[in-house]
Amino acid sequence: MLSFITKILTVYIKPTGIFALISLLFDFLPFPSLVLLAISTVASITLKGQQTKLIADVDGFQIINSVFPDAGYTPDYGISKEEFLNTHIARKLKSEEFYSKNLIAGTYKDISFRYSDIEIVYYDSDNDPHTLFKGYLVKFQSDKLFGPYRIQFTSKKASLKPEKDMLKAKTDYPDFDESFRTFLDNESYLSTVITPERLQYITDLLKLDEQVYVCYDGTANSLYVMVNDGFLINVSDENFSMERISDKAVNRLRSIQNHIDALT
Numbered sequence: 536m537l538s539f540i541t542k543i544l545t546v547y548i549k550p551t552g553i554f555a556l557i558s559l560l561f562d563f564l565p566f567p568s569l570v571l572l573a574i575s576t577v578a579s580i581t582l583k584g585q586q587t588k589l590i591a592d593v594d595g596f597q598i599i600n601s602v603f604p605d606a607g608y609t610p611d612y613g614i615s616k617e618e619f620l621n622t623h624i625a626r627k628l629k630s631e632e633f634y635s636k637n638l639i640a641g642t643y644k645d646i647s648f649r650y651s652d653i654e655i656v657y658y659d660s661d662n663d664p665h666t667l668f669k670g671y672l673v674k675f676q677s678d679k680l681f682g683p684y685r686i687q688f689t690s691k692k693a694s695l696k697p698e699k700d701m702l703k704a705k706t707d708y709p710d711f712d713e714s715f716r717t718f719l720d721n722e723s724y725l726s727t728v729i730t731p732e733r734l735q736y737i738t739d740l741l742k743l744d745e746q747v748y749v750c751y752d753g754t755a756n757s758l759y760v761m762v763n764d765g766f767l768i769n770v771s772d773e774n775f776s777m778e779r780i781s782d783k784a785v786n787r788l789r790s791i792q793n794h795i796d797a798l799t
Contacts, residue, residue: 598781599639602788606641613638613651614672622674622759623685624748625695631667632656637767646677646795652766655695667694668746670763673791676756684724684753688715688737692745694763708734714741724753736797760794 599608613635620627632655639650655668687697691714701718704725711734719725728751740747746763767784 598784599788602785602792603639603641603643606639609638611636613653614649614674619653619672621755622672622750622757623698623752624672624687624750624759624761626698628655632658632664643792643795646675648676648791648795649674650767650791653761654766668761668763669765670744670746670761671767671787672759672761673794675758675760675795678756682724682727682753684719684721684727685751686717686719686725686728687748687750688717689749690715690741690745690747693748694746695748706734711738714738715747733797736794758794 616633634654637652744763748761
């Protein structure tokens with residue numbers, strides 16, 4: 536609530552201060568009408584951007600709570616780079632830049648989850664940026680679901696490479712192996728994770744994008760799911776419209792429920 540009130544004050548108090556300043560300067564400037572027009576234009580653009588951000592934050596919160604009533608939402612922050620590296624989904628980032636936002640934390644069927652939009656950008660030798668990943672990461676955590684193993688399924692067109700200590704393996708499902716690579720630290724645990732239902736769910740994620748990462752980490756009682764499917768809400772996108780993205784946002788949140796359903 537305090538954060539919401541702060542946003543309201545930011546939107547309406549700042550422009551008021553700008554126009555008060557204009558009134559003080561008006562009598563002293565040689566071309567007051569031109570200055571007034573310029574400052575008013577800047578203030579109008581700023582106000583519009585702040586209002587759009589505020590509306591997106593409020594609408595985003597309502598969309599999230601329609602699916603997860605008790606979830607918390609922090610639109611301006613996401614998981615840290617350190618937290619991402621602790622997932623062990625990818626090798627340690629070197630020259631890449633890491634960005635995150637839209638952090639959602641909640642519980643469903645006694646399994647806690649943390650959702651975050653993340654973007655990983657690589658800079659080449661000419662300092663030109665290349666986006667390696669722009670999508671979402673969900674962390675599911677429960678001490679009831681996992682054994683003492685790490686198993687990762689990575690789509691074959693994924694840009695991020697797994698950690699070097701992971702061993703390559705094959706499942707007993709050739710169709711799945713055509714689309715995904717399997718990495719693990721102990722092959723004897725593979726059968727405890729593999730079920731036709733879980734593999735089908737993982738395969739279905741490819742309908743969203745060709746970059747998919749699913750990692751079972753029993754050492755942390757966690758499951759991580761990453762899909763390169765863009766941000767949940769991003770007001771900086773061209774032609775941003777809350778109405779346009781609301782269905783996609785709800786479907787993505789429903790997919791979190793579906794994954795927990797597939798686990799339990």
